[in-house]
Amino acid sequence: MRDISNSNFGLLISYVVPGFTALWGISYFSPTLATWLNGTNGDGPTVGGFLYVTIASIAAGMTCSAIRFQTIDRIHAMTGIPCPTLDFATLANRTTAYDRLISNHYNYYKFHANELITLVIVYIARQVTVRDWAGGGEDFAFIVIGVLFFATSRDNLQKYHSRAAKLLGTREDIKQPKQHRRRSNRSPHSILKKVLNRIR
Template sequence: MIAYLLPGFIGLVGISTVSPAISAWLATSSDGQPTVGGFLYVTIASLALGMFASGLRWLVIDTVHHKSGIRAPNWDFAQLQSNLAAYDLLVEFHYRHYQFYANSFVVIALNYFVRLAGGCQICGGPGWVDAGFLFVEVVLFATSRDTLRKYYARVSHILAASAKSRKEKHHGKRRQPSQRYKESEDSEIQRETSNPDKAGATGSSSEQPDGEE
């Protein structure tokens, strides 16, 4: 809910300032209660807008975070089944909040573009409103960065990002040629030790020319 519906609803409120149809969905009936049709439309539209904002978030915000120091870890999902409950808990406590902050960042930026286009009738003139938009965006960006970092760090504890094993594997590959050379030397020495007659024959044949002289 917090990952898609709430950011989508924020975006829907912004769009309602330029769309009479959406504004009618958000309006209440004559007795002050929301209509069933309006509630259904608002819920579905908020979910759809939230999903769209999440796609933009993946395209822009995730990329910015990953390019600016927060690296996506390489998790070992073979351990997921035994840690599924803990993983689900961390997703709910951290990643869902990250999605809310980052998706809200996207929809508020879209709402600000609506304001710049001159369609917002309730935003007022420039000045404090622009400063308010900027302040909210800075807070949302900072909190999204913090929650994503915590999510990566804490899930890495339970899924044990296998950097050590990858390092050992890499060094193992680098040692393979020298190991093969050592093994060939050992096998040759072993053959010579296991066939002393052949080694002696080789030695006598090498001495034969001197004897002929």
């Protein structure tokens, strides 16, 4: 990922950055990982260390994303942001617009939600290895950032779901016209027409 472009920026913020943050937290428990991040003498990582960190960041980011899917996604769904049943049969002619929705909303959602998971990892790691559990400015900062990530992730996910539903439609939208036709067939006018046809 030498050059950052629109095609890989989403992967960078969705997995690599949160994964690197998670590695930072885990490095409090692992001297080897701390060496990868800081170098032998604190002069920065070596070429090999940079490669290891990049691969490990992707793996850690994917793991954090799995945790996010099982926790944050479900919390949002249970608190007013359910996932719509999109009609992907209409996707073929709207791929560009849908990709833009992912770039503008869903990738940022994954960043903020995954970073919330990694923030918890870093906080616990620092509390266990650096100092005792005690309130202070650092704890307050972690709470504020966590609330910010959570609220922003809700906003991003809400916009993605609502705009994707408008773009592609949902399965409920497909069922409604059928129900409407059934109701229209039972209208007084249609019933009268059927009666007259039988009389004739």
